[in-house]
Amino acid sequence: MTHWIVAPIILPALVAPFIVLAARYHIGIQRVLSVAGVVALIAVAASLAWQAADSTTTLYQMGDWAAPFGIVLVADRLSTMMVLLTSVLALFVLLYAIGSGWDDRGRHFHALFQFQLMGIMGAFLTGDLFNLFVFFEVLLIASYGLMIHAGGNARLKAGVQYVLFNLIGSTLFLFALGSLYAETGTLNMADLAQRVALIGPEETVGIRVAAVLLLLVFAIKAALVPLHFWLPSSYSEAPAPVAALFAIMTKVGAYAIIRVYTMVFPPELESTAGLFDVWLLPAALVSLALGIMGVLAAKKLDRLVAFSVIGSMGMVMISISLFTPEGIAAALYYIVHSTLAGAALFLISDLVRTGRANLDLTPQPVIAGNALTAGLYFAAAIAMAGLPPFSGFLGKLLVLDAAYDSALMIWIWAIVLSSGLISILGFARAGSILFWKAHSVETDEDRGLGVRPAALSYAAVGGLITLLAAHTIFAGQVHGYTTKMAAQLFSPEPYISQVLETPGKLSKPQEGDH
Amino acid sequence: MELLVASAIGVLTAGGIYLTLRLRTFPVILGISLLTYAVNVFLFTSGRLTIGAPPILQDGIDAYADPLPQALVLTAIVISFGMTAVVVMIGLGAFLGSDDDHVDDLPGERSQTDESASEGTS
Numbered sequence: 001m002t003h004w005i006v007a008p009i010i011l012p013a014l015v016a017p018f019i020v021l022a023a024r025y026h027i028g029i030q031r032v033l034s035v036a037g038v039v040a041l042i043a044v045a046a047s048l049a050w051q052a053a054d055s056t057t058t059l060y061q062m063g064d065w066a067a068p069f070g071i072v073l074v075a076d077r078l079s080t081m082m083v084l085l086t087s088v089l090a091l092f093v094l095l096y097a098i099g100s101g102w103d104d105r106g107r108h109f110h111a112l113f114q115f116q117l118m119g120i121m122g123a124f125l126t127g128d129l130f131n132l133f134v135f136f137e138v139l140l141i142a143s144y145g146l147m148i149h150a151g152g153n154a155r156l157k158a159g160v161q162y163v164l165f166n167l168i169g170s171t172l173f174l175f176a177l178g179s180l181y182a183e184t185g186t187l188n189m190a191d192l193a194q195r196v197a198l199i200g201p202e203e204t205v206g207i208r209v210a211a212v213l214l215l216l217v218f219a220i221k222a223a224l225v226p227l228h229f230w231l232p233s234s235y236s237e238a239p240a241p242v243a244a245l246f247a248i249m250t251k252v253g254a255y256a257i258i259r260v261y262t263m264v265f266p267p268e269l270e271s272t273a274g275l276f277d278v279w280l281l282p283a284a285l286v287s288l289a290l291g292i293m294g295v296l297a298a299k300k301l302d303r304l305v306a307f308s309v310i311g312s313m314g315m316v317m318i319s320i321s322l323f324t325p326e327g328i329a330a331a332l333y334y335i336v337h338s339t340l341a342g343a344a345l346f347l348i349s350d351l352v353r354t355g356r357a358n359l360d361l362t363p364q365p366v367i368a369g370n371a372l373t374a375g376l377y378f379a380a381a382i383a384m385a386g387l388p389p390f391s392g393f394l395g396k397l398l399v400l401d402a403a404y405d406s407a408l409m410i411w412i413w414a415i416v417l418s419s420g421l422i423s424i425l426g427f428a429r430a431g432s433i434l435f436w437k438a439h440s441v442e443t444d445e446d447r448g449l450g451v452r453p454a455a456l457s458y459a460a461v462g463g464l465i466t467l468l469a470a471h472t473i474f475a476g477q478v479h480g481y482t483t484k485m486a487a488q489l490f491s492p493e494p495y496i497s498q499v500l501e502t503p504g505k506l507s508k509p510q511e512g513d514h
Numbered sequence: 515m516e517l518l519v520a521s522a523i524g525v526l527t528a529g530g531i532y533l534t535l536r537l538r539t540f541p542v543i544l545g546i547s548l549l550t551y552a553v554n555v556f557l558f559t560s561g562r563l564t565i566g567a568p569p570i571l572q573d574g575i576d577a578y579a580d581p582l583p584q585a586l587v588l589t590a591i592v593i594s595f596g597m598t599a600v601v602v603m604i605g606l607g608a609f610l611g612s613d614d615d616h617v618d619d620l621p622g623e624r625s626q627t628d629e630s631a632s633e634g635t636s
């Protein structure tokens with residue numbers, strides 16, 4: 001049994017208190033520790049992904065207690081890929097926060113950042129539903145702190161909405177877990193998968209309630225319409241690096257849906273039939289349409305980006321709700337793309353804010369570094385709108401291809417294609433007002449161009465764009481890998497037997513104490 | 515007893531939802547507290563209701579209470595308690611800062627709060 005799988009959770013959990021206790025007043029030391037922690041995290045995540053690449057599922061039993069009595073961590077292809085994506089994203093976000101000085105505008109940015117990483121990593125790695133709830137709470141409570149980092153009334157007000165919405169989500173999660181436990185007597189995902197399949201079709205009321213409640217909880221996290229109301233305000237009011245990190249948080253919801261609904265409530269299960277094609281798919285289509293309308297209607301750049309995140313989550317959920325291996329593979333490819341593109345856009349909106357009074361889409365004097373910022377915005381907007389040559393185009397193509405056999409194929413194609421056109425309009429309108437119209441505004445001579453953003457900030461955004469380019473160039477390999485990942489998800493028997501049949505310390509009663 | 519517990523959960527949930535739909539921070543926080551009380555009792559009953567049964571193995575006893583929901587409830591209580599404290603602090607900060615405790619965005623004051631935000635961040 002390898003202990004490395006627990007490292008992505010333990011490492012930030014150790015770095016964070018060390019930052020608070022030992023380096024509280026030294027922002028320099030905090031930065032070094034935080035970056036070193038994230039770099040080590042990338043190394044661990046890469047080796048875990050390497051290990052899982054040949055379809056081995058690694059199991060870690062906490063305290064050597066066998067499942068379903070103990071809590072297990074499981075690393076398969078899907079969870080290691082999400083862990084790797086999170087740690088890589090975290091590095092660039094952290095570099096941006098350091099370069100732009102955001103981390104010095106309030107206390108404890110780095111500690112909260114590490115705790116946030118710990119929660120996200122735990123949510124991706126755990127194999128137990130109640131443990132998933134606990135890690136959700138860890139990542140949420142860190143995100144509350146990050147969300148209101150640097151203060152300000154508007155931010156606090158948006159923070160209240162964000163916290164309240166998520167508290168209701170957590171309560172729903174507990175109701176779902178309670179009804180699931182009352183029906184099955186277990187909360188281990190592998191054990192649940194076996195027991196749910198045994199329940200006869202006439203006694204499924206509790207299971208159906210639990211399945212729908214869980215879907216609601218994950219849909220809140222994934223900002224699916226009509227549960228998306230928390231997202232636009234909180235993402236646009238949050239500090240830009242935090243909003244960029246939050247780009248992975250909506251994907252935590254998508255990940256949880258993929259994980260739980262491929263394993264515990266598979267599509268062939270009679271009691272939860274219709275959950276996806278009747279409910280989730282139309283909701284996802286509406287999310288995409290509404291997100292893109294928001295892109296066109298937004299009056300501020302940060303809200304525009306927030307709505308484009310809702311739209312891209314709609315795209316992810318369309319692909320997931322097809323619930324075929326091709327659909328899941330396309331969704332996983334698009335998740336990577338949309339995380340990177342969303343994070344890059346949030347960081348770019350902060351670059352635009354440097355030197356402007358606000359982010360309103362009105363002509364204002366030229367900002368320092370206008371050309372470079374505009375170039376980066378151009379690249380990221382192309383990626384997000386799904387035009388060639390970036391990976392958004394390929395991801396969209398994969399989704400369309402996967403939807404070809406669906407009953408709602410015409411709707412999916414129509415909405416996906418027209419939303420692409422509308423989002424191009426929205427991004428082009430915003431970009432031309434922000435960067436081109438600026439030249440027609442009289443510049444105050446003695447005011448100058450303002451402060452140019454630091455080189456490190458540009459490097460961080462450039463890094464994200466480079467990753468997007470790499471995601472496009474190696475699209476064949478990545479999609480091949482996500483296809484294998486989907487195949488692994490749709491045949492969960494090796495996962496289940498590995499979790500349930502690995503002996504722990506209870507399996508040898510003659511050696512135990514009790 | 516089932517009726518008593520079930521109706522207690524129902525009344526708590528109903529009251530919680532009603533208060534959550536209010537527009538000001540204080541009733542909403544109270545509503546969420548009521549909801550978390552309801553969910554705590556609900557979790558407790560998910561292991562079936564038993565009276566006077568021990569949760570830990572003992573000699574000569576056949577009926578046991580399920581210990582797992584008790585552990586789950588303990589975790590849920592701690593987490594919801596902490597979260598409520600956090601939301602009270604943030605809500606208080608927002609109220610003291612803007613002298614307004616509405617949880618929704620009022621369209622009229624939107625521009626005003628934007629100005630104060632840009633002062634605070636730039």
